[in-house]
Amino acid sequence: MDILLEWLTILVRWAHIMAGISWIGTSFYFNWFDLSSRPPKEPVLKENVRNTLHEVHGGSFYYHEQYWPGSDYKRTLAHSGPAQLTFLTGAALLALIYWYGVSIYLIDPLVYNLSKPGAILLSVGSIAIAYPLYDKLCREVDDDRKVFAVVAIATAVAAFALSQFFGGRAAYLHVGAVLGTIMAANVQFVIIPNHIAMRRQIQAGEKLDTHHGFLAKRRSQHNNYITLPVIFSMLGIHFPLAYSHQYAWIILSLVMLAGVMLRHFRNIQFTSEKKDYRLLAVAAVCGVIAIGLTYIPKPAAQQDPAELTDPVLKDIYELVQQRCATCHSAQPTSEDFTSAPLGFMLDTLAQLRAKANLVYQRTLVTKDMPIGNVTNMTEVERERLRAWLQSIGAGPLPEE
Ligand code: HEC
Structure with missing residues (x-):
C-alpha cells in the first residue's frame, strides 16, 4: 500500500474514533439528562418546563430547564x-x-x-x-x-x-x-x-x-x-x-x-x-x-495427505508448520496465543494458497513474519518459500 494512502487510513481512522466519541458522548449525556431530570418543584424561568436538573461539573454549577418553547431562540444549538x-x-x-x-x-x-x-x-x-x-x-x-x-x-x-x-x-x-x-x-x-x-x-x-x-x-x-x-x-x-x-x-x-x-x-x-x-x-x-x-476448541482444517506425496509440497508444508503454525493455527502451540493472530491460520496448504500474496508480503517483502523471527526461519527457507510462492503466481502486495 502506498505510504500516503496508508496515512490517509490512519487519519481517517483517528477522525472516525474522535467523531464517534463526540457523538456517543453527547448522545449518552442527553439520554442521561432526560432520564435523570425531574419535574420542577421551585419557580422556573421558561414556559412549559417539563423537567429541571442541577449539576456540578469541572468547577461550575449548572441549572437546566427542559421545555417546549413558545418562541424561537436564535442561538439554539444542535449536535x-x-x-x-x-x-x-x-x-x-x-x-x-x-x-x-x-x-x-x-x-x-x-x-x-x-x-x-x-x-x-x-x-x-x-x-x-x-x-x-x-x-x-x-x-x-x-x-x-x-x-x-x-x-x-x-x-x-x-x-x-x-x-x-x-x-x-x-x-x-x-x-x-x-x-x-x-x-x-x-x-x-x-x-x-x-x-x-x-x-x-x-x-x-x-x-x-x-x-x-x-x-x-x-x-x-x-x-x-x-x-x-x-x-x-x-x-x-x-x-x-x-x-x-x-x-x-x-x-x-x-x-x-x-x-x-x-x-x-x-x-x-x-x-x-x-x-x-x-x-x-x-x-x-x-x-x-x-x-x-x-x-470449545476450533477444529483445525485437515491437510490432504495425498498432496504431501509431492516432495516440494511436503517441504513447504513442513516448513510452514514449523515456522508459522505454532501461532497461525486453529490451535496454536505458542504460549503467547490462544487463537491464531488476526484469525489467520496455516494448518493446510489450501490456507496458504488462499492468502499467498499476503504471506509473500509479510515473509519476503516486509519480512516481519515470523514475528520477531521467534521460530528462527532461515534465509534459505525464505528463498524456498519464495520459489514456491512464485511458482503458484503469488507476489508482493498490492495486487488490487
Ligand atoms: C510467534 C507468533 C507468530 C509466528 C511464528 C508467525 N506469525 Fe504471522 N502473525 C503473528 C501476529 C501476532 C500477527 C498479527 C500482527 C501483525 O499483523 O503484525 C501476524 C500476522 C500475520 C499475517 C497477516 C494476516 C492478516 O490477515 O493480515 C500474515 C500473512 C502472517 N502473519 C504470516 C506468517 C507466516 C507466513 C509465518 C511463518 C513464516 C508467520 N506469520 C509466523 C504472529 C506470528
Whole structure:
C-alpha cells in the first residue's frame, strides 16, 4: 500500500474514533439528562418546563430547564455534526480498507469464493438494505419491545449470514457497520427533520406539535440501546478469539445482547433509581455462555495427505508448520496465543494458497513474519518459500 494512502487510513481512522466519541458522548449525556431530570418543584424561568436538573461539573454549577418553547431562540444549538462525521469517516474507512483491499480483507476464499465485485456488492447491499427495513418496522410497530425483539433476531441472522460469505473479521465489522448506519440514518432522516419541523413551527408562530419531539426521541433512544452492540462488533475486529471461532456469530449476538441489558439496567436506574438485577443476570448468563463457547476448541482444517506425496509440497508444508503454525493455527502451540493472530491460520496448504500474496508480503517483502523471527526461519527457507510462492503466481502486495 502506498505510504500516503496508508496515512490517509490512519487519519481517517483517528477522525472516525474522535467523531464517534463526540457523538456517543453527547448522545449518552442527553439520554442521561432526560432520564435523570425531574419535574420542577421551585419557580422556573421558561414556559412549559417539563423537567429541571442541577449539576456540578469541572468547577461550575449548572441549572437546566427542559421545555417546549413558545418562541424561537436564535442561538439554539444542535449536535448532529459528529453523527454525520462518524458515518462519513466510517464509510471512507470501509471503502479504503475493505473495498480497496477487497481480496485481503473482504474475500476469504476458504469461507466463500466471492468475486471482487460480488464481495463489494454484498458489503454495500447488506449495509444499504438494513435501514429501510428497520424504518418500516418502526413505522408499523409502536411497541418498542417488539421492535427490539425483531431487531435482535434480525441482527443475529445478519451475523450468521454475513459469516457465511465473509471472513470472521469482515463479518464482525459489517454487523457493526449495519447497526452504525441505522444509527446515523436515524439522526439524518428522523431526528434532524423532526427538529427542523419543530423549529419551523415555532418560527412561523404556529402551535408546537410535540409529536415531532417524541418521534425524534424514540429514534434517539433506539440509538442509545444500539450503541454498546455497535462498539463491541466494531472493536471485535481486534479479537480473533471471538471472530475467528466457529461460533463467532453466536458469541457476537450474545455479547451484543448483554450490552443492551447493561444499557437498560443503567437507564432504569437513572429514571427510577431502582436496580433491576434480573437484567444484570441476563447479561451475565449471555457473557458466560459467550466466554464458554470460546473454550470449545476450533477444529483445525485437515491437510490432504495425498498432496504431501509431492516432495516440494511436503517441504513447504513442513516448513510452514514449523515456522508459522505454532501461532497461525486453529490451535496454536505458542504460549503467547490462544487463537491464531488476526484469525489467520496455516494448518493446510489450501490456507496458504488462499492468502499467498499476503504471506509473500509479510515473509519476503516486509519480512516481519515470523514475528520477531521467534521460530528462527532461515534465509534459505525464505528463498524456498519464495520459489514456491512464485511458482503458484503469488507476489508482493498490492495486487488490487
Ligand atoms: C510467534 C507468533 C507468530 C509466528 C511464528 C508467525 N506469525 Fe504471522 N502473525 C503473528 C501476529 C501476532 C500477527 C498479527 C500482527 C501483525 O499483523 O503484525 C501476524 C500476522 C500475520 C499475517 C497477516 C494476516 C492478516 O490477515 O493480515 C500474515 C500473512 C502472517 N502473519 C504470516 C506468517 C507466516 C507466513 C509465518 C511463518 C513464516 C508467520 N506469520 C509466523 C504472529 C506470528
